[in-house]
Amino acid sequence: MSFYTKITRPLLFLFSLERVHNVALWLLGVVGRGPFGQWVLKKLFAWRSPQLEREVFGVKFPNPVGVAAGLDTNAKLYRQWGALGYGFVEIGTLTPRPQTGAPKPRMFAIPRDRGIVERMEYPNCGLEKAIKHLRRRAYGQKVVVGANIAPGSVTSPDKFTADYLRLFRNLYQYVEYFTVNVSALVSDAERYTNIDKKKVEEVLDALFDFRRGQNQYRPILLKVSPDWSLKQIDDMVDILIDTPLDGLVVAGGSTRLGGRMSERKLLRMSGGFMSGAPLLERTIELVDYVCRKMEHRYPVIGVGGVMTAEDVQRLLDAGASLVQCYSAVVYEGPGFAGRVCRKLSANASAAEHKA
Template sequence: MYRRIIRPLLFTFRIERAHRLVLWLLRLVGMLPGGRWLLEQCFAVRHPVLEREVFGLRFPNPIGLAAGIDRNGEVVRELAAAGFGFVEVGTLTPRPQPGNPRPRIFRLPEDSAVIHRTGRPNRGLEAAIRRLRKPHRGAIVGCNIGKNTCTPPEEAAADCLKLFRNLYQYVDYFTVSIDCDGCDHTREEILGILNPLFDFRRGQNHYRPIMFKVSPDMSDETIDMITDILIGTPLDGIVATYGTRSRDGLRSDFETIGRIGTGALSGAPLTRRSLGIVRRIHTRSGGNYPIIGVGGIMTPDDARAMFEAGADLIQLCTGLIYEGPRLVREICRALIADAEAAAAPAETAETETPATETAAQTPES
C-alpha cells in the first residue's frame, strides 16, 4: 500500500511539506482515543528475541529512528507505538534557528537517496523541554545535541553543555554531533566538547549514556582516533554515520545533481561506507563498546549486514522515505525469523542426541 498509493502521493509534495504532513497526521492519531493502540496493532512487532540491553537501557527492539525526523520531540510516543525501539530527537541547539533557505532537501529516486542541507532547523531548548518533560510512557528517547550555527567553534562546548544540563532529566541518552565541514577534527577539539559533559554527569544521581556521531567523510585515521577516545574515556559508544558530501556512484543524471548543489547525501549510496566504518570501530574496540549503525539501511538485508558488522542497535532515516513504516516491521520479522532458524538446529540436535547414543549402545547382531 505504501509503495503503490502513499509514497506516490507524498512524492507529489516537496519533501519538507510531506514531512510536516506526516508529523501532523501522527500528532492527530496520538490525540484520538486509542490512536496509539491502533498504531501498535498496525505496525509494531513485539517478541522477546528482539529485546536488547545496551549501555544499561532495555530496548524493546534494536531499530530506532535517527535524528532529523522528529527534530523537536513532537511525536515520540506515536513513533514508539508505530514500532520503533527508540527515537532520537534533534539535532537540538540551545537557541531556535530556522536553518538554511528552502528548498534544502531533495529526493534522488533513482538512487533511493536524499541530499539535504537543512542547517539544523529546530525550535530550541525551551520548546524541546516543554515537549520532552511529558511522560514518554515506556519510549526510549535519545537526544542529538549540537551548537547553534552562529556559535563560534571555540564556544561549541558551552552550547553542548547547556543542552546536556537542561535536558538531562528528560531523555535517556545523548548523541553529540559536531560540525563536519572540516571532518578531521583533532583529539583536543573533540575532548574539549566531551569532557565538560563527563564532568557534569559525575555529579548526577542518574547515568545518561553519551554517544558520539561520526561522519562517513572522516578519514580512517580520524575514525581510529575517535575509537581510541571511546576506549580511553567515559564515552559510552559511537553512532556511525550521517550524510556524506561525496557524489560517487550515483545513477541520477549530472544535471539534476548539479542543479541541487551542495548538501549531505544519505540513503542507499551510503550503505557500503557506513558498514565499513561500523566494522572498523567494532574491530578496533574489540567489540566491547556499543555502536549504533545508521546510514544506507534500506532493506532487512541491510539491517542484517549492519548487525553482522558489529552494530548493537540501528537507526533508520532515508529508508523510511522510500519504504515507509513497514520497513521497521519487516526488519523485526526478519530478525525473529533469523533467531528461530538459528535455534532450530540446536533443538534438533538436542532431540537427536539420545537416539544416537542409544543406537551406539545397541550391540550388533
C-alpha cells in the first residue's frame, strides 16, 4: 500500500469528488508547470524503457499507457501527464464552444467497488481556449496528444457534422490523432444504446474528405460503448473495415454495469456512467471480440476498468495496442503509469528471456 492509497485517498473521499479532483489537478498543474517541476515528476514517478515504445496507426508512442478522455478535458496538463510517465493523453471531449455540462454534483466515488459514477455531460473550455493551451507544445514534449471531439450540447442534429468538422479542421495541426465521440448521435429514447450507422458514416466521410487534402495524416478513431449490442459493435467494425477509419477505442463508461450501491446513492446517480473496476471484464471481452472480428488488422485502444498492471497486461493480451485509464489515476495515485510501465517492462524481459 502506498502513501497515496493509505492516507491521501481516504482523506480525498471525505469531500466532494469533483472539487477534490479539481484541486489535485490544479496542484499537478502548478508543480509541473516548468521544466524543473516536470523533471522532478519524471524522477519521482515515470518509468522509461525502449522496450515499451511502439508505433500504432503510424504514431510513435513512448509506452502503451495513456490518460483517458475527461481527465485533461481542456488540454492544460498533457505535459504533466507526460512527465508522470503516461505515453499519451486524450484531451476532451471538446466541443466548438465552451459549455458547463450538467449541474453539480455529477461525479461520485464508489470506493467499495473502486468505481466512479459521472454524468458530466462534457463540460469543457471550447475549441479556441484548447488551441491556446495546445500551442504550449512548442516547448517540446514526447507525450502523444489525441483529441476527443463531439458536437455542442445545444447544436441541432442537422449541424452535428459541421461541429465535428470544425473541431477536426482547427485541431488538425495540434494533435496526433482524433477520437470521434459519437454519443451525441445516440438516441436518448433508447438510453444511449441505439447508434445509427448511417449518421456515423456521414460524420466520418466529412472528416475523411478534409484529411485527403492535407499533407500530414491524422488517424481517426471511434469510441464505442460497452452498452451497445453486438450488432451495433459489428456495424462499427464494418465501418472500420470498409472505410479509411484507423481504429476503435473500446469501450469506456457504462450505464448498465452497476457497482454495489445503496439505493439512495443509486437514485442520486441515476443517468450516470459507471467507470472503474466493475468495467474490466466487459472491456476485455469486447476488445477480444472486436480484435477477432477484424482479424487483428486494425489497432484498438482498450479503456474501462484497468486498476493494476495485470489488468493492463490482460487488455494488451486480448489484442489492444494501447490502454487508457481514468479511475486508476483517482484510486491509485500519480505513480500509476510508472508502476504499470515498470511491470510491463519486467514482463517483456521475462518473455524475451524465455524465447
